[in-house]
Amino acid sequence: MQSRWSDAEAQSYVERYASSCPPDLALRVYTSRLIGSDPSLVLHGGGNTSVKTVLRDDTGKEVEVLCVKGSGWDLGDIEPEGLPALRQGSLLELRALPTLSDEAMVNAQRIRMLQASAPNPSVETLLHAFLPHKFIDHSHADAILAIVDQPDGEALCRRLYGERFAIVPYIMPGFALAKLAAESFEKNPHVEGLLLLKHGLFTFGESARQSYERHIAAVSVAEAYAKKKSVHEPEPEPEPEPEPGARFTSLAPVLRGLLGDHKRRYSLSLRTSPQIQRFLARADLDSVSQVGCATPDHVIRTKRYPLVLRLESTPDPRETIRGLLNTYREQYVAYVTRQSARKTERIVPLDPDPRIILAPGIGLIAAGPSASASAIAADIYEHTISVIESAQSFGRYETLPESDIFDMEYWSLEQKKLGAAKARALEGRIVYITGAAHGIGAACARRFANAGAALYLVDRDAPRLTELAQQLRAAHEVLDVSDERALRNSVARCVARYGGLDGVVSNAGIAPQANIAACDTEALEHSFRINLFAHQWLAASAVDVMRDQGMGGFLLFNASKAAWNPGPEFGPYALPKAALVALMKQYALEYGSLGIRCNAVNADRIRTHLLDEADIAARARSRGLATDDYYRANLLGKEVSADDVADAFLYLATAPSTTGSVLTVDGGNIAASPR
Numbered sequence: 001m002q003s004r005w006s007d008a009e010a011q012s013y014v015e016r017y018a019s020s021c022p023p024d025l026a027l028r029v030y031t032s033r034l035i036g037s038d039p040s041l042v043l044h045g046g047g048n049t050s051v052k053t054v055l056r057d058d059t060g061k062e063v064e065v066l067c068v069k070g071s072g073w074d075l076g077d078i079e080p081e082g083l084p085a086l087r088q089g090s091l092l093e094l095r096a097l098p099t100l101s102d103e104a105m106v107n108a109q110r111i112r113m114l115q116a117s118a119p120n121p122s123v124e125t126l127l128h129a130f131l132p133h134k135f136i137d138h139s140h141a142d143a144i145l146a147i148v149d150q151p152d153g154e155a156l157c158r159r160l161y162g163e164r165f166a167i168v169p170y171i172m173p174g175f176a177l178a179k180l181a182a183e184s185f186e187k188n189p190h191v192e193g194l195l196l197l198k199h200g201l202f203t204f205g206e207s208a209r210q211s212y213e214r215h216i217a218a219v220s221v222a223e224a225y226a227k228k229k230s231v232h233e234p235e236p237e238p239e240p241e242p243e244p245g246a247r248f249t250s251l252a253p254v255l256r257g258l259l260g261d262h263k264r265r266y267s268l269s270l271r272t273s274p275q276i277q278r279f280l281a282r283a284d285l286d287s288v289s290q291v292g293c294a295t296p297d298h299v300i301r302t303k304r305y306p307l308v309l310r311l312e313s314t315p316d317p318r319e320t321i322r323g324l325l326n327t328y329r330e331q332y333v334a335y336v337t338r339q340s341a342r343k344t345e346r347i348v349p350l351d352p353d354p355r356i357i358l359a360p361g362i363g364l365i366a367a368g369p370s371a372s373a374s375a376i377a378a379d380i381y382e383h384t385i386s387v388i389e390s391a392q393s394f395g396r397y398e399t400l401p402e403s404d405i406f407d408m409e410y411w412s413l414e415q416k417k418l419g420a421a422k423a424r425a426l427e428g429r430i431v432y433i434t435g436a437a438h439g440i441g442a443a444c445a446r447r448f449a450n451a452g453a454a455l456y457l458v459d460r461d462a463p464r465l466t467e468l469a470q471q472l473r474a475a476h477e478v479l480d481v482s483d484e485r486a487l488r489n490s491v492a493r494c495v496a497r498y499g500g501l502d503g504v505v506s507n508a509g510i511a512p513q514a515n516i517a518a519c520d521t522e523a524l525e526h527s528f529r530i531n532l533f534a535h536q537w538l539a540a541s542a543v544d545v546m547r548d549q550g551m552g553g554f555l556l557f558n559a560s561k562a563a564w565n566p567g568p569e570f571g572p573y574a575l576p577k578a579a580l581v582a583l584m585k586q587y588a589l590e591y592g593s594l595g596i597r598c599n600a601v602n603a604d605r606i607r608t609h610l611l612d613e614a615d616i617a618a619r620a621r622s623r624g625l626a627t628d629d630y631y632r633a634n635l636l637g638k639e640v641s642a643d644d645v646a647d648a649f650l651y652l653a654t655a656p657s658t659t660g661s662v663l664t665v666d667g668g669n670i671a672a673s674p675r
Contacts, residue, residue, distance in 0.1 A: 001143075001220045003213050004034050010209070021080045024053045025067055027208035028135065029080055034212060036075025041139040041219070043383060044376045045074050046297060047200075050128040050136045051208070055085050057114055064088045066129050070119030071416070084118035091129035095182065100175040102413055123413045126178035131185055133204035135211035140200040140295045142383050143222035146390035148197045149294060151398045157195045160221055166191045170198040170400060172407055193218060198400050199295055229394035245272065247362050249496045251311070254318050256500040257549035258325055259353055259367055265428030265551070266353070267454055268499025269374040271382055272363035279385045280360040289358055292399035294387040296408035300415065301377045302366075302384070304335070304405050306356035309365075328354050339406035347410055356381045369428050371454040371498055372473075424452030425654045430498045432456045432491065434481055434538065435508030437464035439608030440558060443646035444505050445472060451650060456494040459508070481508045481534035482526065491541040501545040503554040505649055506535045509577075511610045516571030524572050531576035532583065539587055543596060552595025554653050557584045559662060561604040561672035581662060588660035597659040599652040602674065603645045604666035605631050635668025 013030040014023045028051035035041050035049065050068040057063045065085040069075065073082035090112045094100065100108065109121050122128075128136050150156055157167050166184040171177050181194055181202070192214045193203035201218055205211035248270045259266050282288065290305045307328050314320040332352035340347040355377045357365040364381060368374030391397035399405075408414055431448050435441035437459035445457055445468060455474035459465040462478045469476035475497045479490050494501055512519075512527045539555050546553040563581045566574035581600055588598035611619075620630035631639040648665045652658060662674045 001038075001040075001216050001223060003216045005031075005209050005212060017080055022053055022055070024051055024134070024208070025080055025083065027051075028067065028083060029078055031135075031137070031208045031212040032069070032075045032078050032083075035137060035139055035215065036078065039379065039383065040142045040386070041215075042075055043140075043379055044301075045072070047075055047137075047139040048122040048124055048128070049075065049083075049138065050125075051083070052088055052134050055114060063114070065114060066091060066125070068121050068125050068128050070121055072119050082119070084121050085114040086112045086121060086125065086129070087114070088129060091126065094126065094175075095130055095179060097175075102174055102411070105175050106413065123173050124178070126175055127173075127181050127202075130178050130182035131204060133211070134206050135208050136202060136204045137211050137215045138200060138202045139215065139219075140297065141219045141222070142294075142386045143219050143226060143390065144195070144201045145294045145387045146226055146397075147222045148195060148199065149387065149391055149397055149399055150395045152395075153197050153398075156395075157197075160225055161195065161218070163188060164191060165193050165195045165218065168194050168196045168199075170196065170404065172404075172411070174413075198404075226390045226394055245270070245496055248359075248365070249492050251317065251359075251362065252365075252495055252499040253501075253545045253548035255309075255321055255357070255365070256367075257551050258318070258321050260551075261325075261329075261353070262551060264351060264353065264369070265502070266367040266369060266499070267371040267374045267428070267430065269366045269368075269371075269378040270363050270496065270499075271366070271378050273382070275385060275389070276364045276382065279389065280358055280363070285358065285360070288388060288392065288397060291388070291397050292402075292405060294384045294399070296400060296405055297414070298380050298384065299405055299409045301355065301373075301380050303332075303355045304402065304409070306358050306381070307354040309357050309359040309362075311359065312361060325353070328352070335402060335406070339403060339410075342403065350409070365499075367499075370452070371430075374499075424450075425650075427452035429453045429502040429653075430456070430494070430500055431503045431505065431653070432458070432494050432501060432538070432542065433505040433507060434458050434479075434534070435558075436476070437461040437468060439610070440603065440606060440642045440645045440649075441505070441507040442468055443642035444507065444649050445474065447643070447646040447650045448505070448653070449474065451654075453503075454498050456490075456497065458490055481538070482529040484533070484537050487534060487537050488541045491538065491545070495545055500549050501542055501553070502549075502551070503556065503653055504538055504542045505556045505558075505653075506538050507558040508534065509558060509560075509610065510573075511570075512572040513569050513615070514572050515569050516575075519572050524575075527572045528576045528579075531573065532579050535580055536583060539583070539598075543587070543591060543594075546591075546596055547594060550594075552597070555584070555587055555596065555598045556649050556652055557581075557598075557600040559584070559600040559602045561602055561664075561666060561669055563602070564674060565669070565672035584662075585660050592659055597652075597655070599655075599658060599661045599663065601645060601648045601652065602662050602664045602666065602672070603640065603648075604669055604672060605634070606640060606642055606645060607631065608642060632667075634666060635670070638667055640665060640667045 010030050013026045017026040032049040048069040052066050054062050055065050066088045067083040067085045070082050070084045109125050154167050168181055168184050203211050203214040252268055293299050311317050329352035336349045355367050366374045366378035368377050388397050431453040433445055436445050436457035449472040457469050457474050457476040458479040460480055465476050477490055481487050509531050559581050560577040562570055562574035563578040584598050584600045617627055620627045645665050648663050
């Protein structure tokens with residue numbers, strides 16, 4: 001591993017933050033980002049850094065403070081405000097206490113903060129405070145974990161680092177670890193850092209560069225040792241499997257439906273790198289994968305161990321998955337029961353579902369209550385594989401006993417990292433939206449994203465679609481819905497991306513105009529392909545997925561007032577829209593028994609790209625109206641927006657007892673009201 005320190009870049013950080021913080025804090029941000037941007041050092045909010053500096057309090061008095069990474073911040077993109085300041089002198093006084101509970105420690109840290117609105121400081125704040133060094137860096141580097149996760153980890157650390165690092169036996173983060181770390185340093189105050197067994201690496205220094213480069217140097221020693229001392233023959237390359245992605249796409253809805261046991265919904269992430277496939281082909285996969293987490297911090301994301309899912313020769317994948325999941329859950333409940341018996345406080349069990357599924361021939365499948373959670377779990381376990389492979393190559397991978405893992409998994413301060421926000425209406429749901437780049441489709445995308453859904457957005461307008469998808473952190477694909485094969489393949493790609501599908505907003509449409517007798521067949525057929533058949537292809541593909549999941553779902557269609565109240569020369573549009581309402585009712589009739597709800601929204605006179613401005617102006621003139629008055633020509637005398645229509649779609653998506661319904665959103669048009 002090479003140092004990425006740059007004098008010019010470091011100076012640019014000092015200049016960038018000159019008006020808001022002192023140079024040492026700016027450099028703290030710089031080297032924190034260097035560490036945080038390397039996934040072999042830290043992942044997804046892991047690790048922490050600090051600097052001791054001087055700031056002014058609210059009275060203008062200069063105060064010695066510890067600025068330490070705050071909860072919710074990621075080192076890779078941290079800003080100065082992500083390093084809340086605490087009064088260092090007052091923190092040091094806490095060391096004289098014989099004990100300090102976790103709750104008291106959190107309170108003690110918060111009442112010593114300079115800014116009441118700042119994020120909670122790291123649970124390892126006191127460890128940073130009790131060490132005298134100006135800059136301190138902490139990571140869970142893969143190479144270091146391969147060393148400290150060995151049966152003889154302490155002796156191995158001594159051989160590799162001599163007296164350069166103090167070695168700290170594992171104990172839970174918090175007040176006791178902070179005191180032990182300080183005592184370990186004080187026994188040899190010339191050390192460059194601390195090696196925490198089964199945990200990770202701390203380095204320190206009087207400059208940001210010194211602490212950072214000591215960190216890189218320590219990791220490099222571990223990397224070089226693993227490369228030099230590898231004693232095992234590399235695992236043979238696995239035989240290439242036929243389309244593992246296609247196997248996942250067919251398997252994922254079944255797995256997803258069984259995984260939450262109809263009580264919880266998960267997004268799935270598939271990883272299929274060559275390293276993962278080699279790991280899954282290991283002869284000892286069933287044993288080495290069950291050893292435990294590379295570092296205890298990971299347990300809240302990946303659980304203690306993964307589920308190994310072998311489907312190579314099973315005649316009934318659904319029953320095999322069901323049986324393995326039931327066994328996993330039983331084992332988890334037994335683990336919680338065993339460990340809870342040690343506790344004096346009441347333990348509320350977490351869900352017993354696995355977060356990592358290792359499926360030979362398919363890949364690493366991660367499950368999470370959201371798309372981001374499953375991606376985080378997948379990232380972490382990919383690096384766990386790296387740690388296991390490295391540790392096994394020169395020794396034996398060994399982690400903490402289950403009691404220590406349980407204590408970390410059920411530690412209240414660790415659980416807070418996952419957040420305790422109230423679940424949103426569509427949390428855990430996967431929703432596919434067509435015509436998503438503009439108008440009603442874009443409004444639906446925003447509403448559904450705010451409601452917690454994971455989105456797969458499609459449209460023909462690539463620039464607008466990409467911009468919206470980036471804003472919403474949604475998956476997206478440029479697509480012409482009139483291409484049946486492309487549309488069905490797109491639904492399959494949605495399943496490959498998230499593991500399933502819970503609902504669709506079938507919104508894309510066009511509005512051709514012509515006298516119905518004079519309309520040529522080709523133009524009419526094109527309108528039917530987009531305004532009717534594309535809805536059918538999407539609904540049919542979605543139903544196939546929902547049937548395999550067994551969790552119900554929703555199909556929502558964008559109808560039109562033209563289905564009830566067609567206008568002159570709008571027949572090419574009105575005919576397929578009228579058929580679309582019938583299509584919705586047919587799906588409601590035939591799939592209600594599967595819990596699939598099918599509804600439509602009937603909107604009118606919305607400012608969208610369906611008609612161009614010239615058409616709107618002409619329609620307004622034909623009614624003797626100005627354009628703005630045309631949009632307000634309804635019973636309520638108000639213009640209806642795309643957001644109003646999106647609210648209706650969101651309502652129908654979350655209405656558990658409504659199906660076969662048309663919800664009108666047009667400000668009131670009696671001639672177009674459903675009959």
